Amino acid sequence: MTRRVLTTCLIAAAAAMPLRLSADSAPTPPAPDPAVLRAQAERVAAIAEASRATVAVLDATGAGGGSGVLISADGFALTNFHVVAEGGPAFKCGLNDGKLYDAVVVGIDPVGDVALIQLLGRNDFPVARISDSDLCEVGDWVFAAGNPFLLADDFTPSISYGLLSGVHRYQFPAGTLLEYTDCLQTDAAINPGNSGGPLFNAAGELIGVNGRASFEKRGRVNVGVGYAISINQAMRFVSHLKSGRIVDHATLGATVSTQSDGRVAVDEILETSDAFRRGLRYGDTIVRFAGRDIGAANALKNVLGVFPRGWRVPLVYRREGQTYEIDVRLPGAHDEAQLAAMIQSEQKPARPPEGDDRDPEGGEPKDGEPGEGGPQPGPQLPRGFHALKPKPKLPQDVADRYAERRGYANYWYNQQAQDSLWRRYLESSAIEGAGYAWRLSGKLETGDTFDFEIDDQRAELRLPWGRSGAVFAGDVSTQLSPPRSGGLLLAIHAWQRLVDRGLARFGEVYYLGQLPHGPDHLVEDCLVGLFEGMEVRFFFAERSGDLTGIELHSADDADPCEINFSEFRELNGRRLPHRWWVRSGDAVFAELVVDRWDIDADAQPPATED
Amino acid sequence: MPRSLHVSAHRRLALFASILAAFSLLGPSARAAEDASLHATIRQTQRRVVKIYGAGGVKGLEAYQTGILIAPEGRVLTTLSYVLDSDQLTVVLDDGAHYAAEVLGIDQVAELAVLKLPLAEGDSVPAFDLSDAVPAQVGDRVLALSNLYNIAGGDEPVSVLQGVVAAIAPLEARRGGYQSNYRGQVYVLDAAANNPGAAGGALVDWNGRLLGLLGKELKSRATGAWLHYALPIGEIAATVERLESGQSLDNAGELPPPVVGVTLADLGLVLVPNVLPRTPPYIDSVFPGSPAARAGLRADDLIVFVSGNPVASCQAVLEVVGRQERFDEVTISVLRGGEFHEASLLVDEELDDAESDGDAPVDETPSEDSADFGAADDASVELPTTSELADELQDADEPLNE
Numbered sequence A: 001m002t003r004r005v006l007t008t009c010l011i012a013a014a015a016a017m018p019l020r021l022s023a024d025s026a027p028t029p030p031a032p033d034p035a036v037l038r039a040q041a042e043r044v045a046a047i048a049e050a051s052r053a054t055v056a057v058l059d060a061t062g063a064g065g066g067s068g069v070l071i072s073a074d075g076f077a078l079t080n081f082h083v084v085a086e087g088g089p090a091f092k093c094g095l096n097d098g099k100l101y102d103a104v105v106v107g108i109d110p111v112g113d114v115a116l117i118q119l120l121g122r123n124d125f126p127v128a129r130i131s132d133s134d135l136c137e138v139g140d141w142v143f144a145a146g147n148p149f150l151l152a153d154d155f156t157p158s159i160s161y162g163l164l165s166g167v168h169r170y171q172f173p174a175g176t177l178l179e180y181t182d183c184l185q186t187d188a189a190i191n192p193g194n195s196g197g198p199l200f201n202a203a204g205e206l207i208g209v210n211g212r213a214s215f216e217k218r219g220r221v222n223v224g225v226g227y228a229i230s231i232n233q234a235m236r237f238v239s240h241l242k243s244g245r246i247v248d249h250a251t252l253g254a255t256v257s258t259q260s261d262g263r264v265a266v267d268e269i270l271e272t273s274d275a276f277r278r279g280l281r282y283g284d285t286i287v288r289f290a291g292r293d294i295g296a297a298n299a300l301k302n303v304l305g306v307f308p309r310g311w312r313v314p315l316v317y318r319r320e321g322q323t324y325e326i327d328v329r330l331p332g333a334h335d336e337a338q339l340a341a342m343i344q345s346e347q348k349p350a351r352p353p354e355g356d357d358r359d360p361e362g363g364e365p366k367d368g369e370p371g372e373g374g375p376q377p378g379p380q381l382p383r384g385f386h387a388l389k390p391k392p393k394l395p396q397d398v399a400d401r402y403a404e405r406r407g408y409a410n411y412w413y414n415q416q417a418q419d420s421l422w423r424r425y426l427e428s429s430a431i432e433g434a435g436y437a438w439r440l441s442g443k444l445e446t447g448d449t450f451d452f453e454i455d456d457q458r459a460e461l462r463l464p465w466g467r468s469g470a471v472f473a474g475d476v477s478t479q480l481s482p483p484r485s486g487g488l489l490l491a492i493h494a495w496q497r498l499v500d501r502g503l504a505r506f507g508e509v510y511y512l513g514q515l516p517h518g519p520d521h522l523v524e525d526c527l528v529g530l531f532e533g534m535e536v537r538f539f540f541a542e543r544s545g546d547l548t549g550i551e552l553h554s555a556d557d558a559d560p561c562e563i564n565f566s567e568f569r570e571l572n573g574r575r576l577p578h579r580w581w582v583r584s585g586d587a588v589f590a591e592l593v594v595d596r597w598d599i600d601a602d603a604q605p606p607a608t609e610d
Numbered sequence B: 001m002p003r004s005l006h007v008s009a010h011r012r013l014a015l016f017a018s019i020l021a022a023f024s025l026l027g028p029s030a031r032a033a034e035d036a037s038l039h040a041t042i043r044q045t046q047r048r049v050v051k052i053y054g055a056g057g058v059k060g061l062e063a064y065q066t067g068i069l070i071a072p073e074g075r076v077l078t079t080l081s082y083v084l085d086s087d088q089l090t091v092v093l094d095d096g097a098h099y100a101a102e103v104l105g106i107d108q109v110a111e112l113a114v115l116k117l118p119l120a121e122g123d124s125v126p127a128f129d130l131s132d133a134v135p136a137q138v139g140d141r142v143l144a145l146s147n148l149y150n151i152a153g154g155d156e157p158v159s160v161l162q163g164v165v166a167a168i169a170p171l172e173a174r175r176g177g178y179q180s181n182y183r184g185q186v187y188v189l190d191a192a193a194n195n196p197g198a199a200g201g202a203l204v205d206w207n208g209r210l211l212g213l214l215g216k217e218l219k220s221r222a223t224g225a226w227l228h229y230a231l232p233i234g235e236i237a238a239t240v241e242r243l244e245s246g247q248s249l250d251n252a253g254e255l256p257p258p259v260v261g262v263t264l265a266d267l268g269l270v271l272v273p274n275v276l277p278r279t280p281p282y283i284d285s286v287f288p289g290s291p292a293a294r295a296g297l298r299a300d301d302l303i304v305f306v307s308g309n310p311v312a313s314c315q316a317v318l319e320v321v322g323r324q325e326r327f328d329e330v331t332i333s334v335l336r337g338g339e340f341h342e343a344s345l346l347v348d349e350e351l352d353d354a355e356s357d358g359d360a361p362v363d364e365t366p367s368e369d370s371a372d373f374g375a376a377d378d379a380s381v382e383l384p385t386t387s388e389l390a391d392e393l394q395d396a397d398e399p400l401n402e
Helices: A010-023 A034-052 A231-241 A297-304 A336-346 A411-429 A488-505 B009-023 B027-046 B233-244 B314-323 B353-357 B386-397
Strands: A054-059 A065-070 A076-079 A090-094 A100-109 A114-119 A141-146 A158-171 A180-186 A198-201 A206-213 A226-230 A254-258 A264-269 A285-289 A312-319 A322-329 A438-444 A449-454 A458-463 A466-471 A508-517 A522-531 A534-540 A547-553 A561-571 A574-584 A587-599 B049-053 B064-071 B075-079 B089-092 B098-107 B112-116 B141-146 B159-170 B173-175 B185-189 B202-205 B210-214 B229-232 B269-271 B283-286 B302-306 B330-336 B339-345
Touching: A034 A054, A034 A141, A034 A198, A054 A076, A054 A141, A065 A141, A065 A206, A076 A231, A090 A114, A100 A231, A114 A231, A141 A180, A141 A206, A158 A297, A180 A206, A180 A297, A206 A231, A226 A231, A231 A508, A254 A297, A264 A297, A285 A297, A312 A508, A411 A488, A411 A508, A411 A522, A411 A534, A411 A574, A449 A488, A449 A587, A458 A488, A466 A488, A488 A522, A488 A534, A488 A547, A488 A561, A508 A534, A508 A547, A522 A547, A561 A587, B027 B141, B027 B202, B049 B075, B064 B210, B064 B233, B075 B210, B075 B233, B098 B233, B112 B233, B141 B185, B141 B210, B185 B210, B210 B233, B229 B233, B302 B314
Parallel strands: none
Antiparallel strands: A054 A065, A054 A090, A065 A076, A076 A114, A090 A100, A100 A114, A141 A158, A141 A198, A158 A180, A158 B159, A180 A226, A198 A206, A206 A226, A254 A264, A264 A285, A285 A312, A312 A322, A438 A449, A438 A587, A449 A458, A458 A466, A508 A522, A522 A534, A534 A547, A547 A561, A561 A574, A574 A587, B049 B064, B049 B089, B064 B075, B075 B112, B089 B098, B098 B112, B141 B159, B141 B202, B159 B185, B185 B229, B202 B210, B210 B229, B269 B283, B302 B330, B330 B339
């Protein structure tokens, strides 16, 4: 242990050394090089700045907990799922200013061991500067900040310095959860209580969220091997976490193995997967995935784990000497019930659901089969994240921001996101009241003309190569015309329906988070509406509030109809897209440029005729 | 390790100067250059370190370790261990290439082995040159490269840890009933370099020059603390040269006698006379004032478990107790009048000077495989939240059954 104290911090050594020398009355030491002092000042400044954004996360009673890091001035902070898993929806969070804030759980990612919480009470929280963790290299100097062993009574984070020992590391899930893919490995001391806290580079920029360590036989303290979830992965999930949902990760729909000749080959593929529809087959060699060279089967697993369900990534494969590049839509790795079961297994099966003021020391029930013999029903259905928890009285500001709902960590945030997207869209587009009766005409990029007529019962599109129609009655999910569009007419109908009925009466609607869509893979906010067994995704631009895309997914195993809207122009006070890019599967179906757009509701004076 | 804290004023000056030089180098661009060269040094060194897979895989015995390439023709220096005790010894290079290796020579005292890779004629691999190895001094900044915990799968580069040489001292170490046969000088490191699988890794300076070979997982005989150390290349170069030429050193006779971990006398226990092939392990008597007496064990108690291992005979008790470490608690579970009692015993140690400098006891949390971890072997585990930790410590501190 004394050796530990002698430790690695150069600054400490450099600073201490002259003192010892003078104590020995050795020759007068040289004055420190200004560069050393400058480097020291820089490091002190980086640590001071980073400390301000570091959070001590305590459970509602102010007892055990972990760490976190603020990423926005309105109080959103990242931490580990396993830090929030056992608390209720409410937390107490301490900052470097010595103050304790109420906080509420926002969203959870149990597979990736990430959670988003929001600290309440300020709009000017200090925020960590976020780096690109893909630029990290082995040998970078880094420091961890957090509250190991709850040492800081005043919430001043403890800092430990070290080296990046490895990047793009893969750590198998603990049980079925908490898979660390593409993570950072460091020898900076990571101890219990550092969970969920930040890992910074030497410049004080956030590169990861600490959460795991190798311990084995030496007790649960640092042995020089800690792991952080890369900040790139965490930030990619933030919008999804802001949806308040229990977020899932992506899978490929195919498995691969490393062959004896070193190739990474597909050894199984689901015919219902997008990868299969894009052309990937058994035996193909995966060369690159999401921009990363794939040299071993594990490498694919590693890269795959950093994406939320529904993400789209480029994939390069080789077959018989030919190389192909495709874009693949990634399905979810788990279904809702699986996720819920996994979360319950992570939460201690501790306390029966009824009973409020429980002595915290009160008997931990014997380890038995959770869900058996108790008041809970047999097989656990997916429930609200905190369904098994007692319901202590929440602080008022937390209660105001918490809504329990099946499949969600906190439904309140989803409702907020839906409402805000929808309000902005209605404001910017003024599309309310546009009704179902539209007539459009215009040109294709070939110069040929098209005509499009739609009302609440039917639609017809006339193209140079033919006309096709759809009837919006009965089983509409069969009305996927025109052929090879994936359901263009129905997608427009869904849009009209959403505008006409609003979020409440469309069918089930929820905010998903941000996903890439359209020809340019723009990552934008996505509202999902379910109707008639189909899933319709509506994409909105963050700045303008415009509806920039629609995807109609008629079935899990079919290519959706993708529409991308652009060239927004004013028309009778409404802001409408005049270029419609339509694709299904590999081929662009058409690109429609609207010249004329008649909306019946606008043409007729209201309430005179029918 | 007396030398660790005694650095002459002269050495301090030198150390200070080297720290200045290493750290600052004038302004951000110079520091960026310094960083760049550290990155380059690490990358270059990683290519000379290999992962070795062989025997093991059972509880507490990892089936992997590390080695360093010491000849372009494909010779690997590593630690002699049970891992090499396999017909199918696989060596994985930095680029992911696999080779079935054969053992060229071993030295049982230095606990070293040299392996040979079947490279194709004319092929070569990046390698350290042992004759370029330099001696390290106390205070030198070092890098430890190894495949600790087998984190680096496939073609992933090995892990890198940093630290300083804290002391140069003779190795006095053991693990359970096994002690280190090597008794020469070692570099004692302040980095947690000697984790599972790290043995045989490289210790290099910041210029990538080879200093030593990372040692096994061992505890200090004096303090029971886990040691982090490396064998200086200078101490082993001569023997390595002989091993490379294919000579195994037949020096088993020079091995120091094995030591027994804990004895019943240490604990203050006497069992009934061991007269049957499976004499039930009843306690015959307990020395007054001994650890066993303090823990409440009594004559006529029937021992059923020792540190989690079922023991059905006096012989089994002797074996299991002998495998325990002197610095770990030995838990003994007994049946007394049909009731189950558990006691934790710690061997009394005469404190020597090493203890008086205030070392905190290491390794108070017992467990090798605490069930809470729920993780597969080799997998890292999520950090316990502090409340879990508090629970665990509380459990550990629980009073013994009376």
